[in-house]
Amino acid sequence: MSPAFDYSALVEKRPDGVSHLDLAVEGITCAACIGDIERGLATLPELDKARLNYTNRRLAVEWRAEGFDPVRVVSRLAELGYKAHPFEPSREEEIEAAEMRFLLRCLAVAGFAAMNIMLLSVSVWSGNASDITDETRDFFHWVSALIALPTAAYAGQPFFRNAWRAIRSRSMTMDVPISLGVTLAIGMSLYETIHHAHHAYFDSAVMLLFFLLLGRVLDQVMRRKTRAVAGNLLALRGETAVVLAEAGETREVPLKAVKPGDRVLVLPGDRVAVDGVVIEGRSSVDASLVTGETAREPIGPGAMVYAGTVNLDGALTVRVTAAAEGTLLEEVNRLVETAANARSRYLRLADRAARIYSPVVHIAALATAIGWMLLGASLHDALITAIAVLIITCPCALALAVPATQVVASGSLFKAGVLLQSGDAIERIAACDTVVFDKTGTLTMPQPQVANAAEVPADLLQAAARLALSSRHPLAAALSARALGLSPIPGGQEQAGHGVAAEWDGVEARLGSPAFCGAEAEAAAALAKDLDATVIAVRVGERRAVMLLHQALRPDAVDVVRELAGxxxxxxxxxxxxxxxxxxxxxxxxxxxxxxxxKPADKIAALEAMAAEGRRVLMVGDGLNDAPALAAAHASISPVTAAHLAQASADALFLGERLQPVADAALLARKAHAVMRQNLGIAVIYNLIAVPLAIMGHVTPLIAAAAMSGSSIIVTVNALRAKLPFREPAAEPQVTRGKPASPAVPPQRPARVAS
Known part of the structure; x- marks a missing residue:
């Protein structure tokens, strides 16, 4: 039986005496679960509050009673049919969610105001051409002003704040001309309304805000696409350790509560959560996630173990040398941060365009006003023309050019099994001319595969698969995957460090080490032919067989490498x-x-050497040892089964057992990047035509707003081309360990890269 989790370290004590705890709840399938859980917890009289957030499956409970054990909440949830874990939300996720909510509110306000002001403007336009009275026109203008002024003050905040920040730092961004154009359009419209003019431009200013906010929301949607439940996923990961007290009792505590010098129990099949020295027990560990080494390493008292490795056989007692801080994982994380900081200097395509665009817009508008006044125009007329220039050149199309394409491309990649994690992932991947693969877990399957399945009698293989369902051993996963639709053999008992035994049809069935199954001779004969294999044996009565496990290549690895090389x-x-x-x-x-x-530093050095040659590298890896290289590469992709730090360091994740999403990402990135450049070109051509007309005074602010909207629509429609071509579903290739029928690139003798 697993030791009970100690929730006391996660309870938040508030100054008003209220204790608060957040839990992540599994098993929620519909909104009706909210009532089931909240009513079910209401039976605990000590609880003052229990509220479930359906979106992120977060349950918040509060109580004042002294001595209340939060484990009772978890037990009650279990009685209701739900499983709970500590909820530790990502701070970054919370900030992004709040920012998205604010942008959506701004967009809703701007859209509602734009529709109402446009109704009033249509009345004024039609009335100016017929018989509207001056009083009625002024009334409509004042109503528009009452709607537009608070709308601009609220919905314009994302631009005004960024513009003020840019001015204070003496830099220039697209938000500066946007803010200037909106402010001048509102100010001039108010001036025109006060002086009973025929035209006001409140509709232009608010519609401008609506389109620009739409672009911001699209960009934010792309950025948050794969992070919506990041906090919950981290909570469900369960970073805990089983600590042994001096009296011998065990308790499961959060990793941050473990201190150097503590004794930690690591059961067979568990991932080691700390760095430390083995003081009791013997086993073998799988360090492939950390080092990439596939061979199992035998360990005993005095051996060092590291966080992230998997204990395979026997129970280990480990004296902690480093837990939450100072571990090998932290060293890898430091390398990741260093590499990520270097990569963050990359300037996005839209940002590069904005650096040139913004000063040109300001100079054009200022020159227009000065030029018209020098030609004898009044200050009023000169400002009207300058505002028209600002509006018609306002970077709506430029603001939509990249995010609209990103949303379409990311949606297409999502269907292909790729989740983008950074706003500039498409641009980075498109620029890469070199693809660097890790082997273990990337080119190969995450779990070992049975290489000699065809040589093992079918009934023994089925018996092994059913026995594997009763085992926590990581190698058993290679066999239990073959037990689809089958049930475990009743009465299966796992013997730590040996295997699983059960009685089946009156005879004993065993799965585990060759010694445990009495198959040493068969194992020796199999290993003589294949020294690199891992052996697991099965015995039913007196019949025995051994299975050779290998890290098999992904089913389509050959085709994908050939496609990329082509x-x-x-x-x-x-x-x-x-x-x-x-x-x-x-x-x-x-x-x-x-x-x-x-080692991780060696991979970074290799990538730096390629970069010095002018190469832009797409890194594909999955282990903790790959995380620094993933962060250091020009772009990176990781399987969704990868270590969490590797996932966090990658620009994109791919799903499933196939490697095809990597090739799809490379193909679509180039196509989407080309569409982005086309959209920027459309924006430039539009300005080359529209700006001279505005400078010459042939465009009113109203016409300028309409033209600006038209260019935005064209850019958005063009972005729809950023999709993968339709591809018939490929037949699942046979996974074999032997040489494939056709090589990925012309056959040549593999040679090591010079160190």
């Missing part, structure tokens, strides 16, 4: 694994450049 990409493998498995994978894929046994 597009002119340079393909390189950089792995922390041993030389033999890496050489074998490179040979099967037809990749000539590879390196093995690399």
């Amino acid at each position: 597009r002119g990409k340079r393909i390189v493998i950089l792995s922390g694994d041993r030389e033999q498995p890496v050489a074998e994978a490179a040979r099967a894929l037809g990749v000539a450049e590879w390196r093995a046994g690399l």
Whole structure:
């Protein structure tokens, strides 16, 4: 039985005496679950409040009673059929969610105001051409002003704040001309209304805000697409450790509550949560997630273990040397931050355009006003013309050019199994001319595969799969995946460090080590033919068989590497694994450049060397040891099964067992980048035509707003082209460990990359 989790460290004590705890709840399927949970918890009289957020599955509970044990809440939820975990939301996710809510409110206010002002403006336009009285026109203008002034003050905040920040830092962004154009349009309209003029331009200013806010929302949607439930996912990950007290009892506590010197129990199949020294027990560990090394490492008393490795066989007692801070993971995280800071200097396409665009707009508007006054025009007429220039050149199309394309492209990639995580991921991926793959878990399947399944009797293989369902051992996952539709053999008991045993049809069935199953001879014969395999044995009565487990290549790895190479990409493998498995994978894929046994810093050095050659690298990796390289590369993609730090360092994630999403991302990124450039070109051509007309005084602010809206619509329609071409679903290729029928690139002898 698992030790009870200690929730006391997560309870927030408020000054008013209220205790607060947030829980992430699994099993919520519909809105009706809200009532079930809240009514169910109401049976606990000590609870003052229980509120469930359906969107992020977050349950907030509060109480004042002294001595109340929050475990009772978890137990009550279990009785109701729900499983709960500590909820520790991501601060970044909370900030982004609040920003999105504010932008949506601004957009809603601007849209509602624009519709109402436009109704009044249509009445004025038609009345000016017929018989509207001066009093009625002024009344409509004042009503428009009453709507437009508070609307601009509220909905314009995202632009006004950024513009003020840019001015204070003596920089120039697109928000400066936007804010100036809106302010001048509102101010001039108010002046015209006071002086009973025939025209006011409140509709232009508010419509301008609406279109620009739409662009901001589209950009924010793209940025938040894969982070909507990041806080909950982190909570469900369960970063905890089982601490052994001096009296011998165990308690499960949050990792941040573990201190150096504590004794931690690591059960077979568990991931080690701390760095430390083994003081009791013997086992073997899988460090592939951390080092990329696929071979199992035997350990015993005195051996060091690191956070992120998996305990495979026996129970271990570990003396903690580092827990939340100072671990190998923290060192990797430091490398990630250094690499990410260097990469953050990348300037996005829209930002580069804005650096040129903004000063040109201001100079054009100022020159227009001065020029008309020098030609004898009044200050009023000169300002009207200058405002028309500001409005017609307002970067609506420019603001929509990139985010509209990103939303369309990210939607297409989502259907293809790719989740974008950064706003400039498409631009980065499009620029890459070199693809660097990690091997373990990236080119290969995350879980080992049975390489000799065809040689094992079908009934023994089925028995092994059913026994594997009763095991927590990581290697058992390779077999339990074959038990779809099957149930575990009743009475299966796992013996730590040995395997699973059960009685089946009157005979004993075993799955585990060759010694446990009495299959040492069969295992020795199999290993003589394949030294790189991991052996797991099965025995039913007196019949025995051994299964060879390998990190098999992903089903379509050969085709994807060939496709990327066919597009002119340079393909390189950089792995922390041993030389033999890496050489074998490179040979099967037809990749000539590879390196093995690399540490995280070595991978960064290799990427820096490629960058010095003028190469832009797309890094594809999954382990903790890949996270710094993922952050250092020009662009990066990680499988969704990767280590959390690797996922956080990547620009995109791909789903499923196939590698095709990587090729799709590279293909669509180039197409979407071309559409972005086309959209910017459309915006430039529009300005080349419209600006001279505005400067010459042939365009009123009203016509300028209409032209600006038209250019935005054209840009948005063009963005719809940023989609992947339709592709018939590919047949699932047979996963084999042998050499594929056709190499990915022309056959050549694999050679190690020079160190």
